[in-house]
Amino acid sequence: MKQNLLDFDAAGLTAWFAGMGEKPFRAKQVLRWLHQFGEDDFERMSDVAKSLRARLAEISEVRLPQVLRDSTAADGTRKWLLDVGNGNAVECVFIPEENRGTLCISTQAGCALECAFCSTGRQGFNRNLTTGEIIGQLWWAKKTLGDFRDSGCGQAPRRIAETDFSTDRIISNVVLMGMGEPLANFENVAAALHLMLDDNAYGLSRRRVTVSTSGILPGMDRLRDECPVALAVSLHAPNDALRDRLVPINRKYPLAELMATCRRYLDKAPRDFITFEYVMLDDVNDSEEHARELVRLVRDVPCKFNLIPFNPFQDSGFKRSPSLRVRRFAEILMQAHIVTTTRKTRGEDIDAACGQLAGQVRDRTQRRVKRTITIAETTS
Secondary structure (H helix, E strand, O other): OOEEHHHOOHHHHHHHHHHOOOOHHHHHHHHHHHHOOOOOOHHHOOOOOHHHHHHHHHHEEOOOOEEEEEEEOOOOOEEEEEEEEOOEEEEEEEEEOOOOEEEEOOOEEEOOOOOOOOHHHHOOEEEEOOHHHHHHHHHHHHHHHOOOOOOOOOOOOOOOOHHHHHHHOOOOEEEEOOOOOHHHHHHHHHHHHHHHHOOOOOOOOHHHEEEEEOOOHHHHHHHHHHOOOEEEEEOOOOOHHHHHHHOHHHHOOOHHHHHHHHHHHOOOOOOOOEEEEEEEEOOOOOOHHHHHHHHHHOOOOOEEEEEEEOOOOOOOOOOEOOHHHHHHHHHHHHHOOOEEEEOOOOOHHHOOOOOOOOOEOOOOOOOOOOOOOOOOOOOO
16 A cells, blocks of 8 residues: 555655655645645645656555545535545544634544443444545645645745734634544554644644644643644543543543643643633533532633533433533632633534544454443442
8 A cells, every 4th residue: 555645744754765865854844835835746846856757656645534424514514535445434623613623533433431412432443544545634724725825837835923914814713522532543643743733734833733632641741842732621520520421431530630630731832721611411410519629629720711512422421511510610710810711612514523523433352331421420
């Protein structure tokens, strides 16, 4: 099989070209054509030597996930179902807003963490996505939305800084909040992040790229040291007893350790706060006392809260918290001087809202654990 050039970040592509006897500047040329212009035809890479273009066509390719379905919601949210082989597909979602365009990217086919309220977790886990399959979602979305730069008359692409075109991007922000746990696929995710941040590729600011994690602490420390971007933590409960049931990874990495890791992350984070995501589940984690517990839990962690109305899916066993209760919950947090927002539900009519992404995943883990968590059992 030919080498997929989307699997390389700058360092990997430079090393691959060096193995061919090529100088480092060739890697930069090809990187720009791939990720600034969205060019997948080597013959059109006009400043690359003709002999090298021919060699690249022989031994390499730009291999993208194939689109199985393209859906647009009434609110403009757009979801792509992408084939990643062996009967598996993942989903990525573009969310247009007045002052930004956010692309939500998947990092695994399925998810092994089994969060009780998440549709993806119900599908089981097959495998990690490759770097090319992760960055390919951004590549495809930019191509489809017309967000790549125009090469114009065969001119070679130049190095681009964030300030050059941040205001006219269609996709201005990327969040790794789709299917899967990003930090359980660290190597491939890190390479994709390097491409997103590289000025010879997508040139995004660290502040505009967010990794969401359920709390894999060693991965959070590695991310801080190797590629610190904005961090969102899926919290969803104010105490260990409840979080053990809702977010099972908490049994391995409990809340006290998670808070300590969040404080460490802030040493190198591009933002001076951690975002805590908190899905609001009716009569489960949404009481006033739960809110007061949260205030005590995060008192030493500079943070903001993003409250997420639960997005229903078949046989979830949960219901969305009433809006008045969500509002009171938010008030308690804000009275403690914690910045708190309530996420607007987007793309619900095409199952593109938070927690609804499921794709088409064949569970090869042979997991047969029955979910017996009920609303009564998850109430602390």
